[in-house]
Amino acid sequence: MHTTYTENQAFKGEAFSEKGLLKGVYENCRFAQCSFSGAGISGIRFTECEFEECDFSLAGLQDTAFQNARFRSCKMLGLRFEQCHLFLLSFSFESCDLSYSSFCGLQLQGLYFKDCKLEEADFTETGLAKAVFDNCGLSKAVFEHTILEQADFRTAYNFSIDPERNRLRGAKFSAGGLPGLLEKYHIVVE
Numbered sequence: 001m002h003t004t005y006t007e008n009q010a011f012k013g014e015a016f017s018e019k020g021l022l023k024g025v026y027e028n029c030r031f032a033q034c035s036f037s038g039a040g041i042s043g044i045r046f047t048e049c050e051f052e053e054c055d056f057s058l059a060g061l062q063d064t065a066f067q068n069a070r071f072r073s074c075k076m077l078g079l080r081f082e083q084c085h086l087f088l089l090s091f092s093f094e095s096c097d098l099s100y101s102s103f104c105g106l107q108l109q110g111l112y113f114k115d116c117k118l119e120e121a122d123f124t125e126t127g128l129a130k131a132v133f134d135n136c137g138l139s140k141a142v143f144e145h146t147i148l149e150q151a152d153f154r155t156a157y158n159f160s161i162d163p164e165r166n167r168l169r170g171a172k173f174s175a176g177g178l179p180g181l182l183e184k185y186h187i188v189v190e
Contacts, residue, residue: 003022003023003024003025004022004023004024004025005024005025005027006022006024006025006026006027006029007026007027007028007029008027008028008029009026009029009030010029010030010032011029011030011031011032011034012031012032012033012034013032013033013034014031014034014035015034015035016034016035016036016039016041017035017036017037017038017039017055017059018035020039020040021036021039021041021044023043023044024044024045025044025045025047026044026045026046026047026049027047027048027049028047028048028049029046029049029050030049030050030051030052031049031050031051031052031054032051032052032053032054033052033053033054034051034054034055035054035055036054036055036056036059037055037056037057037058037059037075038057038058038059039059039060040059040060040062041059041060041061041064042060042061042062042063042064043062043063043064044064044065045064045065045067045085046064046065046066046067046069047065047067047068047069048067048068048069049066049069049070050069050070050072051069051070051071051072051074052071052072052073052074053072053073053074054071054074054075055074055075056074056075056076056079057075057076057077057078057079058077058078058079059079060083061079061080061081061083061084062083063083063084063085064083064084064085065084065085065087065088065089066084066089066090066091067087067088067089067090068088068090068091069090069091069092070091070092070094071091071092071093071094071096072093072094072095072096073094073095073096074093074096074097075096075097076093076096076097076098076101077097077098077099077100077101078099078100078101079098079101079102080101080102081101081102081103081106082102082103082104082105082106086106089106089108090108091111092111092112092113092114093112093113093114093116094113094114094115094116095114095115095116096113096116096117097116097117098113098116098117098118098121099117099118099119099120099121100119100120100121101118101121101122102121102122103121103122103123103126104122104123104124104125104126105124105125105126106126106127107126107127108126108127108128108131109127109128109129109130109131110129110130110131110132111128111131111132112131112132112134113131113132113133113134113136114132114134114135114136115134115135115136116133116136116137117136117137118133118136118137118138118141119137119138119139119140119141120139120140120141120142121138121141121142122141122142123141123142123143123144123146124142124143124144124145124146125144125145125146126146126147127146127147128146128147128148128151129147129148129149129150129151130149130150130151130152131148131151131152132151132152133151133152133153133155133156133159134152134155134156135155135156135157136155136156136157137156137157137158138156138157138158138159139158139159140160141159141160143159143160143161143162143165143166144162144165144166145165145166146166146167147166147167148161148166148167148168148171149167149168149169149170149171150169150170150171150172151168151171151172152171152172153171153172153173153174153177153180154172154173154174154177155174156177157176157177158180159177159180160180160183160184161180161181162184163181
């Protein structure tokens with residue numbers, strides 16, 4: 001299999017969902033307004049890369065490595081992040097739509113989300129200690145046996161987290177977030 005090493009390159013407006021992306025390592029590259037939608041980017045390693053206004057919806061992530069990758073204003077619907085290569089897996093998301101995506105079973109301590117839509121995202125058995133959900137919508141997101149110790153939900157909204165089924169020690173919530181913690185008890189908080 002042919003692999004490439006690409007460093008410090010900028011890609012803009014590329015349709016990788018049609019022509020594919022060469023297998024290999026992409027280091028310190030910038031991708032702007034590129035389409036990876038439905039593309040197989042399996043086995044590719046992105047190190048210190050930045051993605052802005054890209055569409056990754058339903059892309060195949062089998063053994064894809066994201067090492068300190070940053071995503072801004074990206075459409076990332078239905079992604080299975082648990083299929084990624086786990087070695088040094090780390091990323092951050094700002095103004096992204098990650099609805100219907102899955103992070104099941106991953107260890108993502110300190111994961112950072114800002115202004116993201118995470119509708120029906122699945123965080124089952126995910127390690128999210130010290131994660132930040134800054135102004136994120138979490139409608140119908142699944143938190144089941146999730147480690148949320150010292151996570152910050154102070155500005156998150158529309159979440160429902162069962163304190164008996166998740167680890168929450170030291171997690172931060174605003175008073176307005178209390179209904180999301182008490183929902184299972186059918187308590188009305190005004």
